[in-house]
Amino acid sequence: MTTIGERSSYVSGLGQSAVGRNLGRTEMSLTVEAITNAIADAGLRPSDIDGLVTYPAGGNGTAKGGFGGPSANAVQDAMGLRLDYYSGSSDGAAQLQALVTACMAVATGLARHVVIYRTVTESTAQTASGRRGLSLGDTELDGEMQYRLPYGALSATTWLAPLAQYHMDRFGLTREQLGQIAVVSRANAQLTPYALMRGRPMTMDDYLAARMISTPLSLFDCDIPCDASTALVISHVDTAADCPHVPVQINALGTASWGRPSWDQYEDLASFPGRGPAEHMWQRTDLTKDDVDSAHIYDGFSIIVNLWLEALGFCGTGESGAFLEGGKRISRDGELPMNTNGGQLSGGRLHGFGHLHEAALQLRGEAGERQLPRQPEVSVVTNGAGSTVGCALLTRGLA
Amino acid sequence: MTARTTVGAVLPLRLKPYVDADNSAFWSGGADGALMIHRCRSCGSWFHPPAPVCRNCQSLEVGPERASGRGTVASYTVNVQPWIPGSEPYLIAWVELAEQPGLRLTTNLVDVEAEDVSLDMPVEVVFEPHPDGDVWYPLFRPAPGATA
Numbered sequence: 001m002t003t004i005g006e007r008s009s010y011v012s013g014l015g016q017s018a019v020g021r022n023l024g025r026t027e028m029s030l031t032v033e034a035i036t037n038a039i040a041d042a043g044l045r046p047s048d049i050d051g052l053v054t055y056p057a058g059g060n061g062t063a064k065g066g067f068g069g070p071s072a073n074a075v076q077d078a079m080g081l082r083l084d085y086y087s088g089s090s091d092g093a094a095q096l097q098a099l100v101t102a103c104m105a106v107a108t109g110l111a112r113h114v115v116i117y118r119t120v121t122e123s124t125a126q127t128a129s130g131r132r133g134l135s136l137g138d139t140e141l142d143g144e145m146q147y148r149l150p151y152g153a154l155s156a157t158t159w160l161a162p163l164a165q166y167h168m169d170r171f172g173l174t175r176e177q178l179g180q181i182a183v184v185s186r187a188n189a190q191l192t193p194y195a196l197m198r199g200r201p202m203t204m205d206d207y208l209a210a211r212m213i214s215t216p217l218s219l220f221d222c223d224i225p226c227d228a229s230t231a232l233v234i235s236h237v238d239t240a241a242d243c244p245h246v247p248v249q250i251n252a253l254g255t256a257s258w259g260r261p262s263w264d265q266y267e268d269l270a271s272f273p274g275r276g277p278a279e280h281m282w283q284r285t286d287l288t289k290d291d292v293d294s295a296h297i298y299d300g301f302s303i304i305v306n307l308w309l310e311a312l313g314f315c316g317t318g319e320s321g322a323f324l325e326g327g328k329r330i331s332r333d334g335e336l337p338m339n340t341n342g343g344q345l346s347g348g349r350l351h352g353f354g355h356l357h358e359a360a361l362q363l364r365g366e367a368g369e370r371q372l373p374r375q376p377e378v379s380v381v382t383n384g385a386g387s388t389v390g391c392a393l394l395t396r397g398l399a
Numbered sequence: 400m401t402a403r404t405t406v407g408a409v410l411p412l413r414l415k416p417y418v419d420a421d422n423s424a425f426w427s428g429g430a431d432g433a434l435m436i437h438r439c440r441s442c443g444s445w446f447h448p449p450a451p452v453c454r455n456c457q458s459l460e461v462g463p464e465r466a467s468g469r470g471t472v473a474s475y476t477v478n479v480q481p482w483i484p485g486s487e488p489y490l491i492a493w494v495e496l497a498e499q500p501g502l503r504l505t506t507n508l509v510d511v512e513a514e515d516v517s518l519d520m521p522v523e524v525v526f527e528p529h530p531d532g533d534v535w536y537p538l539f540r541p542a543p544g545a546t547a
Contacts, residue, residue, distance in 0.1 A: 152482065166474040215477040265448075
């Protein structure tokens with residue numbers, strides 16, 4: 001039997017900073033708020049923390065688009081932490097690579113209480129510089145970007161729109177079916193205190209009337225840049241008796257890259273690179289898709305949700321449109337409640353970590369007003385698309 | 400009757416690649432009207448983007464070879480958002496080259512209106528030089544007889 005080392009780890013603490021637009025806060029201020037909250041939530045002190053991991057690597061802070069947040073080094077120094085392990089990387093299983101790395105640090109014994117965090121200040125950065133395309137300030141492009149960006153493919157919207165068009169032309173996906181992701185997420189956001197779109201409900205007609213960004217994706221198919229930091233404490237299961245919450249165990253990780261790790265070169269235009277991690281994750285567990293009580297699916301753009309639903313096997317390839325039809329199935333009281341915090345489409349672009357945080361919160365049963373009526377026991381989290389993808393299965397309590 | 404979407408043939412700005420030993424043929428072939436795509440001399444398979452190794456058989460005996468310049472639209476999008484300030488809507492496409500299934504590149508479609516584009520539409524390469532004259536972007540237009 002394969003060793004499933006990630007089961008040595010559980011989520012002991014959850015921390016969320018303020019979430020908003022143009023908060024006027026520095027990335028370090030938001031990060032420290034989230035981490036401080038997560039450590040306190042775990043019933044720990046900063047001196048108990050011996051590991052620190054972030055996604056991505058440092059170097060893309062507010063002055064460079066606000067995508068990156070502060071590096072692990074910078075946070076260690078600011079908070080005066082004494083660490084046995086630290087890391088930050090953009091390679092790997094998307095934003096969830098921070099969780100993967102933390103699990104590995106815990107499983108190897110390099111650390112026992114690892115803080116993972118993700119900070120974005122994209123709202124502040126884009127307000128300062130305007131919402132423009134990627135790399136426009138660069139003189140010359142290298143790597144794979146040189147084969148897309150010269151054609152005005154200056155946003156991930158344009159890298160995913162062809163997959164949406166393909167699903168529409170080949171499988172009959174309709175805008176109304178795709179729109180259920182945005183509409184259901186918006187409804188969920190009405191129950192989420194920090195959601196950017198709380199207090200701003202949206203109908204299918206509103207969705208259909210929105211301006212196009214890159215056909216067939218319109219404004220509400222795209223997530224909303226924000227300022228925020230999200231942090232979790234990942235601890236060794238040996239410490240679970242001291243945790244003041246129901247432990248949320250890491251049941252299985254999906255980290256594989258089996259096809260071309262690319263936005264435009266993945267072999268099967270009906271799918272995407274998330275197919276690899278999804279299958280990998282199911283190979284590492286006896287749980288199946290039928291055991292999943294809530295889904296927290298990466299939604300930088302709506303079509304990514306279709307692709308993940310199909311990759312995870314909740315429906316067949318090309319069948320996500322029918323799966324989403326009417327929206328009932330993915331609603332709070334449906335068979336697969338999805339993105340219960342409003343996701344990135346209506347909650348704010350917490351960039352992967354919002355989904356991880358929400359999954360753990362729902363599994364604990366601590367989601368307050370938005371707690372699902374049927375207490376989830378198993379939740380799936382996915383992050384990323386294109387060249388960066390990963391997923392994880394979490395359980396309420398220790399197996 | 401909806402208005403037809405006239406798409407821009409030329410972007411106000413095209414970012415430039417950093418030209419090196421692996422990609423120089425791809426980016427300069429247009430000067431001779433040639434779409435240069437990497438091919439393995441051991442197993443014969445084509446691949447893109449160019450690399451110093453064959454992704455099918457790992458042979459190092461690889462290099463650029465002139466492709467036919469013909470292909471079909473694998474998928475596409477009409478970009479509307481002006482990421483480049485002042486840009487008009489333009490067509491971004493993934494074109495599959497005739498040489499091999501899955502041999503694909505991102506490009507722009509030109510000389511066609513958005514409503515006339517469809518999956519599998521036959522297209523052929525045309526080249527647009529960068530104003531500096533040292534880089535040629537392969538773009539695609541409908542092949543003769545491709546649209547009604």
